[in-house]
Amino acid sequence: MDPKINEIAASISEIVKKLNGSTLYSQLKRAAQKEVEKPTASLATLKTDVVEALKTSGWDRLLRNKIFAYLSSCQASLDQSLPFECQKEPLMYMRKAQANWERRILKSMNSMCTELSIPLARKRPPEEQRALLHKWNEMGTEEPDLSHFRPVYAPKDFLEVIISLRNPNYCGLLGPEVDEKPSGGHWGLIQVPLEIPKLKDLQNQFSEFAHGHGHAGVDDNLDVPSEAFQNERNKIAKKVLDEKRSVLAQYFCRNGCPSGHRAEIWQLALGVTVNHLDVLKYEQLKGYVLQHDLLVDSLIYKDVKLTAVNDDYYFVFEDYLYQVLLVFSRDTSVLNHFAQSSAMPPKSFIRAQKEPSGTSAEQESSLTEAIPVFDVDKLTSPNQSNFNYTLIKSKPTFPPHLGICDDEGKLGQDEYAVVYPPNGVIPFHGFSMYATPLCYLYAEPVGLYYIFRQFYTRYFHRLHAISSHPQGIVSLCLLFETTLQSLHPRLCRHLQEIGCQPLKIAFKWLVRAFAGYLATEQLLLLWDRVIGYGNLLLLPILAVAIFLFRQSNLFLITSASGVEASLADITTLHVVPLIQLVLFPT
Amino acid sequence: MSSVVTVSEKPLSCSIKPPQFLGIGDTQFHSGCAVIELSLPNMGSVDIGKITFVNNYTAHLSIKMKVHETTKVGKSHLSWKTGIHKLVLMPNAHCEEGSQGYFTLYPKDFFRPPLVVSSLRFVLYQPSPSWKTFSLEEIYVYPAVAKDSQTPSIPRWLLRDFEEMATTNDTKPRDQVQSEGLPDLDDLSVKMQQLWMITQNTNESVPNVDLGRFDVDGCYEINLLSYT
16 A cells, blocks of 8 residues: 555544544534534435535635644654654754753753742742733833843854764765864764755745746836736735635745735634634633743843844834743643654653642742752752752641652652643743744734744744754754855855854854844745745745855955854845845846 | 454564675775674564564665475475565665664565565665664564454353344343343433433543643742753
8 A cells, every 4th residue: 555645544533633622623513513403404415415514604614724734733643653752853863962952951041040049930929910910011111130140042052052963873975084074074064964955956846936926025027017016916815815725825925925914814824813712712821921930931031121122123012022922931732842843841840739728828838938959069960869959948847748849859750740831942042033023913912922823833943953854953054054055165165264154144044034134024025935835944045145145245355253244234135036046046 | 254464563582683794805895785684583484464673874675585485396495585675764875864764564565475484684775985884773573463353252141132032022021021120121221321422422522622731730839940
């Protein structure tokens, strides 16, 4: 039998399983029941009648959109017979590198906790909860002292880790003895032999960029005035929205959305609907934010202050960003994306378990105020039994049945294990820029939130995890280096001679998907294509294009810092013509 | 009564030699070819139902199998047959894809059914010089087991009533006689149906939607992250 058939069968059953119990499922069931109850229903043609009625009343489109969203968000169903971690990431050295990287992040978080003597999570007292609720819409006015907080890591640190990735079984073209030299296999910084698409593959994949296709964001055809083109696109956009089909909307994005319809088209293409249940869910998550104060919240504050607030385009959205990002950190449905990513969510063990009954309020309050002491030297040891994890105040006075973590404590006990933060994502320097550009499109925090979540779980999570996935950051970096080398070897040579590795400059663009570097309209045109093609491959292509476009300037520069300075401001660039320059040069 | 061939869940214990790299004399050069011998001791010969392994940088794989053949004269002798020829494990020998993947081979993947096999030879090819070494790991051979497809027989005590009922036209009085002291069967079955409906309903209404709680019994007080 064709193995494809098995795959299709597996994904069908996977989707059916997911649909079962979803809101859409019960809605469909109810609609079908109503159909059956109609007096015109006859037993003989019941099945076809119901199916037909569901089609005409538009339910089948919703079902199709839902299935399309499932298909584009999860590629492969997991095979029970294989080890879970091998399906997340097949290459062992990648797994190890990712695990080491995660451990580094954890250590950094833990040492921040110990230095500042603050817990990772604590329950807010009721007054504080009320105060936070009161200023929910103007959290930016609050100026907490965040000078002691530092971002857990910056893209620069992450690049170093990616550069140091090596396959222990790889010996490059020149034999194993040149391993130490940086120029062993590839000329660039990435030394991992991943398969990347060739220019020809890219041309096939992105064939809509060929000349002759009308694109929003480029005025190259003098025969058609740009206004007429805009009107035409607007008309089509309206039609697409009326059709209410995700596939069409996604395809429409390939040529760029008109700004007036972008928000709706993106929602349709990504399968994001905001109904009353979603609003309810958002409110619930907001409640969770009020309940607990997390260290991650301070990191988010700090990051928004450092990035969006400092940006001329985005500072006005400060309050929105806090709301959306704080809510995001409490959303456990984000955890689902870890099944497709090489990353693992950080784990912790709760400090104390509440007594189900009979705990006096006094005991409880002393419990929440207990200050932890840890032995900093021992923290660096990965062995958990070395944790010295005690509660100063409460330990001697607490009755044993309260289940406090003492030396051996709750650590390692699965029933007290929790994911931290609840969504498993620790923000890094620049993380908030994934959400910031979307603020231009969605005036309501709820709509903004669900689009952002979809963007992150579909695409952006790949930009900061080490994996061999074709959309992973390692592959994207390699694609950037290889494409630049093959298109303009002389420029590469020049840059290397003056001690400037192009990836060191392009990496920050890639990690943030260009958010905060391009002008907003241009960035949205780029993200149109991310949705339209459902992948991130255009990011490295654009990065290559920027180097090619500025080549005459770059050839004149003779120092690495000069190159960096000349590429610091790319807000004047136009995305679509640049991508065309690489893919379909004239 | 037909029999269905299934795959045993337990792999065969077999002896697997480490890969022998093809070379000329003692000189070291990259021939890009290696052989792993796998023999099935104490088994005589087996019908193979499944082979699983983990790749370790082998680009293509051929499998030769030593099978019992019966000649026209009726004599049985052993001969080597090709089971699989240059199966692609890594689509691009220079790149990582498939290099550490899990693979499963079923009889349908073989040129000829892997029956009465007494030993196997895995011929590994790696044309790319980029890799220091290559082999296959965790090779397991699962035998095919013939199972009778007959459904398990119904116990006789269940059949007896049935037969007795079939012989009489009016079963009701007889039933009542037999079930003296028990509640009315019809009444019971109606109630059972209701019960069945209720369980069915609850089964269906169990949502697979995550409630989104992240705390343990309302508590989410954490000090440090765990490294394990």
